[in-house]
Amino acid sequence: MGKFVIACIESDVEILDSLYNKISRIVDSDYIIESYVNAEQALISCYNYIISGNEILIAIIGDNRSNMTLDDFIVELHKNSPNTKNILFKDVCNVSTLERIINEATIYQMIPRKFERIDFELIILEAIKQNAQDRRLKDYQKVLESAVEKRTRELNDINVKLEILATTDSLCGVNNRRAFYESSAPMIKYTRREGKKLAVLMIDIDKFKMINDIYGHNIGDEIIKLMASKTENTLRKSDIFGRLGGEEFAAVLPNTSERGALKAAENIRFEIENSEYITQKNEKIRFTVSIGVAILNSDDLDLESILHRADLALYDAKRNGRNKVVLFKDGSEQEN
Template identity: 40%
Template sequence: MSDSKSNVRSGRFAGVDSTVALICAIGLCAFLFLVGAGWAVYGNTRSLTNAANWVEHTQEVLTALRRVSLLVERIEYRSSLYLSTKNEEQLARARASENQLETTLVHVKFLVSDNAQQLAALGRLETCTHQLSVSMAGFTLQSPMPADALKECYEATGVMLDQEQWLLDQRSKGSERSNVLFLSSQFAFVGLCLLALVALFIFLVRDALRRSKTEQDIANANTKLAETVRALEDRASETQLMTTARDELQLCQSVDQVYVAAARSLGLLLEGTNGSLSMINNSRHVVEVVSTWQGNDAAGTAIDFHPLDACCGLRSGQSRWRTPGVSEIHCTHFKGDPPERYLCKPISAHGNTLGVLCVVCANDAQEALVNARVDALRQMLQLTGMAVATLNLRMKLENQSIRDHLTGLFNRHFMQISLEREISRASRRRQTLAVFMLDLDHFKVFNDTFGHAAGDAVLKAAAEVFVSSVRAEDVACRYGGEEFTIILPDMSPEIAMQRAESIRRAVERLRVPIGRDQTAEVTVSIGIAMYPADGETGDALLHRADLGLYAAKRQGRNRVIAQREDQPSLA
């Protein structure tokens, strides 16, 4: 009896010992696993951090190289403006940009000090920059443009940009692989930890209640993990979308392209919503809808900004949500019944309000989506505003550089460029080209008699007649003083003579108010040259048209003359 009890007791102790040994073994394995997994996570984290640092370093190098390219463009642009306008301030700005270029090159050299290939290319860039520095130091109105040095700088910068972009692609791919490895190790670690926990709970707790609680804990953990994964995927998608949107906006060459690209990106960012971009026009008196996107529900998106203060967000200058129970005041820019949920957010750049974004949400889920992506929405509007402001400024500067400030016609420099371009086009297409040289008759006497203000009024009025009398593809320019030039592509000699006569008659009918109850009568003399009959170069055509103009002056003015090769020159 005692022997049997002893055997039972021994069996129990043996079972307890084996359970304890198994639990200890499982605990030891779990400990070793945790140590190994922690070390793996640490290694992956370091690898991920290093990859991210290299990507950031490469992006910094790209930024510095783009600044080098921008400074070279500024030097070229300011030098060209100096030669065309003789404005010493433009030369000073060009030299300032050259000084900034040298400083930037020092920074670039520091950044690429670990890259022998880039250092070799940098030597080429430093050489051409030195040549450019020498050219700019002694640059005067008689100096030629340092075209060779500029071209070499562009090419050297382009080589370095291509190499660094290749490095960025390679390092970005490495970073992505590190991300994948890191996420894989995390998922593996979480899965193995869950298995270890399940095994430990099975051996430590046998009752159903604890087992049920353990299963519930595991389910909750999986739910949180899924939510975390979805959040990470959403953030990655949002980041990719912002990157694509930024690249798209940088490629836009007009504000209309910016509006379309911004609306498309906003539609993807705020999926399912409806919305519109509305911009304030140049006169600051009208707000116009420039682009829209349609989501799952197209109701309530028709907008009419009349009066101008119809939008509460635009009026207050701040983002404004209209939601039931929070704000009951509606904007009045909707056609028909306004929607229940919408966001009005002003678009600004450089401290100026450019327009307003209106996002319409059909339900609470869409409203939550917009609120969750409010930072990305803010960045998108900042990118859009900066793109619009930059393009508007570029258009303004380009217009100022090619227009005559008094008449609004193209200036002489632009005329020379256009003439060469149109001659090349006419040569390729085997077409004719007409060139008019026009001169207001007795203008100097008129200017001396009635004053410069009256003379300016006559010049403006004549310029308006020229613009209204030619086609959209024709180029009307102020050649200098009271002389004008009109380039008419694809124009036969007969039609050119008719067009010139039409202009002459229109000017002859012109009456320009120059004082109280006093008007000026104006006439114009016109010389015509035809490509290729009268010349195959711009100088030859201008000379031939000038001969016709002189002939018209000698024959009594207020007439049109086409000077032919067989006619004697009256110059």
């Protein structure tokens, strides 16, 4: 840690010596007392002390033997040492000098040259005390700011986790029903407004109840997770995919034609049909999905209407043997 510098500037050497003697009697080795008759030299010396990691604690300023004025010295020093306590002799200040110092720097106190009129040592001790309090306050502020920043990060992390929990299906990690609807509804409105194409897929695991009955609900959960993972990896990043509940899933495919939707649905069906889950007992479980497809039309006011048509197509796929992709078109369902 650096030392604390007390800079005394005065052209009258006798007063300068008196300042040094008075201050040296009340401070210890942590303080450096410097005497200058020239303000320019004092400023350069103060800068060197600052660069070396020391702090200009107090500057006592009177007359000086240079072209640098009192206000120039204080303003320049303030730029690099804003916490310095500037003590001025009263007889060296005029109104314009004081005005500039007040506007561009700080004044701690003004004193007369005749020290017998004041308790000079007490003024210095009070300045040292004030500086110590300011440092403690700044240190406390840094600790407080650090604690607030840390707590803010923790709260942000908690909020992110809460948001993930609120929008993510806890079993398979895809969008839950709420998140799926919240993400898809604006997409439907945008697509209708811009006259673009959009498709919806309703996807359901075939004979899922039988899987649960034979292998148990834990294995059933693993099948759901496998199906969700395979489907999500098959879809595009721009597609919205989510679990609506149980073994039922849905996907919204923006900028997708009827042909593109049927191809995407068939890719999912094929991927699932060729997947298998191996239990801890080395049992291989294969399963399939049925998919209903619906294309957004001008009559669809919201997500529910197109989901309903995709659901009807899904029902038709189930009714006609499962493991199929069926398109809802013109009031009837057509198998792909």
